[in-house]
Amino acid sequence: MGLLTYITKKLLIGIPVIFGVTIILFYIMYILPGDPIQLLLSGERVTPERVEELRRAWGLDQPVYVQYFYWLSRIIRGDLGISIVTKQPVSLLILQRLPYTLALMLTSILLSYVIGVLTGIITALKRGSLLDSILSTSSIICYSIPGFWFGLILMLIFAYYLRLFPVSGYEGWHSLILPALSLALPSSAYVMRLTRAEMIEVLGEDYIRTAWAKGLSKRRVLLVHALRNAIIPVVTMFFLDLPWLMGGAVVIETLFALPGMGRLLYVSILKQDYPVVQGIVLIITILTVVCNTLGDVVIAILDPRIRFERGRSV
Amino acid sequence: MRVKGISSKLIVAIVILIVIVASVSAYFIYTSQRAQLGAPQLERTLIIAIPEEPEGLDIQQVTWANEVHGLIYQPLVILGPNMSIVPDLAVSWEVSEDGTVIIFHLSKDAKFSNGDPLTAEVIKKSIERYKTISPYAEDFADVERIEVLDEYTVKLILKRPAPYLWAVLVTVYGAPVNANVAEKVGDAEFNRNPVGSGPYKLVEWVRGSHVVLERNEYYKTNIPFVKNKGPNPYIDKVIIRFIPEDLTRIAELEAGRVHIVRGVPLTEVKRLKENPNIQLYETLSPGIHYIMVNVLKEPLNDVRVRKAIMLAINRDEIATVLEGNVVPWYSFLSPTNLCFNKTVEELAEKLYAYNLEKARELLKEAGWVDTDGDGIVDKNGVPLKLTLLSAVDDPALKKAAPLIQAHLAKVGIAIEIKEYTYDYVRSLTREWNFELALRRFSWADPDILIYLVHSEYGNYTYSNPEVDRLLELGRGVVDMTERTKVYSKVQEILLEDLPLIPLFVLKEYTAVNKNVKGLIVLPPYGDLIIHDAWIEKG
Numbered sequence: 001m002g003l004l005t006y007i008t009k010k011l012l013i014g015i016p017v018i019f020g021v022t023i024i025l026f027y028i029m030y031i032l033p034g035d036p037i038q039l040l041l042s043g044e045r046v047t048p049e050r051v052e053e054l055r056r057a058w059g060l061d062q063p064v065y066v067q068y069f070y071w072l073s074r075i076i077r078g079d080l081g082i083s084i085v086t087k088q089p090v091s092l093l094i095l096q097r098l099p100y101t102l103a104l105m106l107t108s109i110l111l112s113y114v115i116g117v118l119t120g121i122i123t124a125l126k127r128g129s130l131l132d133s134i135l136s137t138s139s140i141i142c143y144s145i146p147g148f149w150f151g152l153i154l155m156l157i158f159a160y161y162l163r164l165f166p167v168s169g170y171e172g173w174h175s176l177i178l179p180a181l182s183l184a185l186p187s188s189a190y191v192m193r194l195t196r197a198e199m200i201e202v203l204g205e206d207y208i209r210t211a212w213a214k215g216l217s218k219r220r221v222l223l224v225h226a227l228r229n230a231i232i233p234v235v236t237m238f239f240l241d242l243p244w245l246m247g248g249a250v251v252i253e254t255l256f257a258l259p260g261m262g263r264l265l266y267v268s269i270l271k272q273d274y275p276v277v278q279g280i281v282l283i284i285t286i287l288t289v290v291c292n293t294l295g296d297v298v299i300a301i302l303d304p305r306i307r308f309e310r311g312r313s314v
Numbered sequence: 315m316r317v318k319g320i321s322s323k324l325i326v327a328i329v330i331l332i333v334i335v336a337s338v339s340a341y342f343i344y345t346s347q348r349a350q351l352g353a354p355q356l357e358r359t360l361i362i363a364i365p366e367e368p369e370g371l372d373i374q375q376v377t378w379a380n381e382v383h384g385l386i387y388q389p390l391v392i393l394g395p396n397m398s399i400v401p402d403l404a405v406s407w408e409v410s411e412d413g414t415v416i417i418f419h420l421s422k423d424a425k426f427s428n429g430d431p432l433t434a435e436v437i438k439k440s441i442e443r444y445k446t447i448s449p450y451a452e453d454f455a456d457v458e459r460i461e462v463l464d465e466y467t468v469k470l471i472l473k474r475p476a477p478y479l480w481a482v483l484v485t486v487y488g489a490p491v492n493a494n495v496a497e498k499v500g501d502a503e504f505n506r507n508p509v510g511s512g513p514y515k516l517v518e519w520v521r522g523s524h525v526v527l528e529r530n531e532y533y534k535t536n537i538p539f540v541k542n543k544g545p546n547p548y549i550d551k552v553i554i555r556f557i558p559e560d561l562t563r564i565a566e567l568e569a570g571r572v573h574i575v576r577g578v579p580l581t582e583v584k585r586l587k588e589n590p591n592i593q594l595y596e597t598l599s600p601g602i603h604y605i606m607v608n609v610l611k612e613p614l615n616d617v618r619v620r621k622a623i624m625l626a627i628n629r630d631e632i633a634t635v636l637e638g639n640v641v642p643w644y645s646f647l648s649p650t651n652l653c654f655n656k657t658v659e660e661l662a663e664k665l666y667a668y669n670l671e672k673a674r675e676l677l678k679e680a681g682w683v684d685t686d687g688d689g690i691v692d693k694n695g696v697p698l699k700l701t702l703l704s705a706v707d708d709p710a711l712k713k714a715a716p717l718i719q720a721h722l723a724k725v726g727i728a729i730e731i732k733e734y735t736y737d738y739v740r741s742l743t744r745e746w747n748f749e750l751a752l753r754r755f756s757w758a759d760p761d762i763l764i765y766l767v768h769s770e771y772g773n774y775t776y777s778n779p780e781v782d783r784l785l786e787l788g789r790g791v792v793d794m795t796e797r798t799k800v801y802s803k804v805q806e807i808l809l810e811d812l813p814l815i816p817l818f819v820l821k822e823y824t825a826v827n828k829n830v831k832g833l834i835v836l837p838p839y840g841d842l843i844i845h846d847a848w849i850e851k852g
Contacts, residue, residue: 033734038741040369040377041449047765048744048773050449085369087505096521152561160569167569168562169555170523257557259522267367267558270735 003300010296014289021285022278023068029274030064036084036272058084071278080282081275085268090279094261098283100170101260104183104253105245107176112184113191113238120195120234121227127200135192143189147248151182151255168257179256183248187241194237198230205229232302239295243288357851359551360830360844363563365577367522367556370505372491374440374448379486381576382525382554384841386427387489387510390418390437391480393758394539395836397652399480401536403432403490403511413475413792420466425532426492427515434468439493441470447501453482475790477797481652481759485839513545513845514552524555540834540845548848564825567592573830573849574842578823580639580709586825595824600650600838601755601762602643603710605702605718605815608749610775613698618680620812623750624666625673626725629818632714640710640818646763646805648819650838653760653794653801662809662816673725684726691726699728703743703751705736710820711752718817746775754820758838760801761789767804767813776813 037054055061059070074081080090119139123132158178159167165178202208203226211221249262257263261280268276362381370376373383391407394400401407404418424432438460445454456476461469472479482488492509499507507516513535514527533545555572557563560579566572568589578586578594586592605623613619629642644662647654677683682691682698690697700722704715712733719729729750734742736754743751755762764785769777771785784804791797808814824835824842829850834843 034738034741038744039737047452047771050452054449087370087375087502093521100522155562155565160565163569167566167571168557168559255559255562257523257555257559257562259520263522263558 003297006300007293007297010293011289014286014293017289018282018285022072022282025278025281026068026071026274027064029272029277030067032272034272035060036274039271040085071275075282080279083268083273083276085271085273085276090275093264093276094279094283097259097261097264100258101246101249101253101262103173104176104180104249104258104260105242108180108183108187108245108248109238109241111180112188112241113234115184116188116191117195117231117234119188120192121199121222123192124196124199124203125222136196139189139192141189142185143193145186147182147186148251148255150185151179151252154178154182155256168255170258175256175258179252179258182255183245183252187245187248191234191237195230195234198233199226202226202230228302232299235298235302236295239291239298242291243284246284246287357849358549359553360549360574360847360849361553361555361572362574362576362842363555363557363566363572365556365558365560365563371508371516371519371525372496372501372505373486373489373508373510374444374491375501375505377449381842382527383486384512385514385527385552385554385844386508386512386516387486387491388512388533388535389484389486389489391484392537392841393484393836393838397650397758397838399484400538403535405536409792413477413790414472416470416472416479417463418468418470420468421534421536422466424511424534426495426509426511427530427532428492428495428509429532430492430494430509432490432492432511433465434462435465436493437468437490438462440490443491443493443496444487448487450482450487453487454479475792477792477794478759478761478789481757481761484758517551522556524553527552527554535845537843537845540843542845546845546847549844552844567825567827570827573827574833575825576840578825580636583639583823584637586823591828593826593828595826595833595835595840597822597824597835597837597840598641598648598650599754599756599820599822600648600758602646602648602819603640603714603752603754603817604646605817606743606748606751606753606766606774607813607815608743608746608751608775609811609813610746611749613680613682613693614700614749616680617811618676619682619698620815621666622673622676622680622725623722623727624812624815625669625676626727627718627721627815627817628668630668631721632717632818635717636710636713636818639821639823641821643816643819646808646814646816647760647801650758651760652758653788653798655798655802655805658802658805658809661806665809670724677725677727682726689723689726690728697728698726699730701730701732701749703739703748704731704733705739705752706733708736708752708754710818711736711754714817715752743774752817753814756839760797760804761785763801763804764789767808774813776811778807778811781807781811 035055037051037058037060041051059067071081082088083090083093086093119135123135126132155167155178158164166175169175208221208226211225246262249260250266253260253263254266265277265280268280364381366380368376368380368382371382371386373379373387376383388403390402390404391399392402403420403424405421406419408417409415420432420434426432441454441457441460445451456473456479457470458473459471461471463469489510495509496504506519511533513530513533515530516525517528518526529545529550531545535543557566560582563575563577564582567575583594586594607614607620609615633640633642644666645659677691681693684691686692690699692698702715702718705711715731719731722729739751740753742748743753755766765772766774767776768782768785781804784800788797788800788804791800822840824840826833831848831850832846836843
């Protein structure tokens, strides 16, 4: 079974997942208390007739399944619809915001893997030392602390007192450092624990002992023989982490007033602007499916055994 | 082991190197950018931070207005510091004896920010556009037709006298838009890129982040209390940033990166007052925070129970807990509402000053006594338990709810608090699906009451033909003294019926860096008048 067929198959499995998610989400938005028009006309000087008129205009008086199929038929034609609140095309709103979110996610995932993998390797090699205890303890602390709290503390120290970075807003790539770091720290702790555990396990394997016995250089043993095998679960995590970071981005982008998609999602949920919420969730779901597939592919490349085993069972 | 030691040292060295290189380069890039943006910007650019991004910039399409609209548009008239109507875009105006004709005179060189002449013709077109596309089109419902007398004179002919119309005209909602441009580019584009005649014009709107406004060189105003009637020579640019998180907004102000902050959280007021670099401007909200009562529901349909609730609430304690950021209130209009009558508030306070004895008596009279000794009054075996809807997103109401619960417990009324978002609480009350609900309103004209207690306009539970009649009458009384009498009468009836239980009037704050001089924060809405403002280099 070729790699290409494998990828295609994986992506096809993703399609029902995407539909499932949008159906569930549509229903959740529907059963949420209130509706977007009520929320929109927040002034008192408005008559109930006006509210009804607008609800009809947006098709909100229709049963939920009619609304869903209406939405679906537009999606299939590649139209994400119009935002109820801003009356702008949803695709435009998302495109304006997506680059910031992708930049934030990539920066933070790079930070978290650089920090996580390096400290993971160090603590594995120095197992039982003082350095190991310090790093391991602080990783547990980092993992337990929510990102927004890190965000506030980093903001206080580096932006408010030291004035090294802007407090909030986007003024260039340096604006991404603090938010990316607050997203990265909790997840780097997890990467570190994983790397450490895998390294320790691999270092105890027979073939590593053989490699040492063959008299290979230390670098070769650690990087080629040990790390390559220890890193596989970590790589899987990398791709599973990407969409997961989106959840953190909602909070962090709001805290740091970054014009990203997470903040757009947050605002749109509050206003029940369901075309925007649906649009963003659709993108996140697609992103998740693609990332999962990519993760599988990379593993298949790193470890050819997996491809054949999965290939048969799928 | 020896080999391992060398390698980990190497890795540690690499990590340290990366960290050092990254932070040094970040620092240099940041300082170089600060140097570029820094010095001249601090003096010539005013930076304002507000919590929410506007949904659109066409004042005739949006459902709420904020500081961005306030700077882009220019109303014909505005409310002056003493709540009297003063000219802004209009030079002068006349109202006919019977109140059905309003004539505005414009200055001959009035222009929109794109240089188009602002004539009577455009004003006519603009109001007609409002009547077709605004969600608040009812604002101008009583304007039957608009006549252009000459290029600089426009005449509004009303179906009936409509003094409440002034409450719209004094806000940005009543400001003319360049309807010709709107027609040419389409409503969607005009909502992104509008043309008004306010002191600043839109240059750039970075979604989710900020708008950049630039001085409108054609700007001209007739506001009597500002010295500078043209474009402000000291402030070239205004940047309005959207910062949703309260703490971030305040941190930006304290870090000196923002000059003005709107939406100051109540919890920060005390601390900001102590900050020597920051000045707080205080305005009283034009409206009250109150409990809306479902007057159709047992046992709240008994006015004695409503009066007992009114008497049992200790408003002074609420004010203390809210750190003095609210004023205890007993009547239905605040001092910054038009037609406010001090004697009504005094009467209300006399009638309903905190009095547990009187409250208990009223409950007893209504048949509610604690027979089983559980601390809750009961009648025919049913204990008096009520649900109070509170709003998580309104800090003042959220804090008041448990206090009210404690106060009412003292007279034997058990309150269960249910918290939702404010908008959802409002929609539950609109569906009559509630018992007690914490609500608020903020609108300068007393006509707002028609949407709350008139049996048809607002369609809430309360209905009283006399109140309906007076509220309909009140819309049409031109003479302010007469009009005040009408709304005083309305309030006196409401004080007897209590469909709403007033709680307090909120103080609203604008936090400003002290290097901003000459700023006016205008009641009742706290509009920023920056005509005479300048920013000293900080």
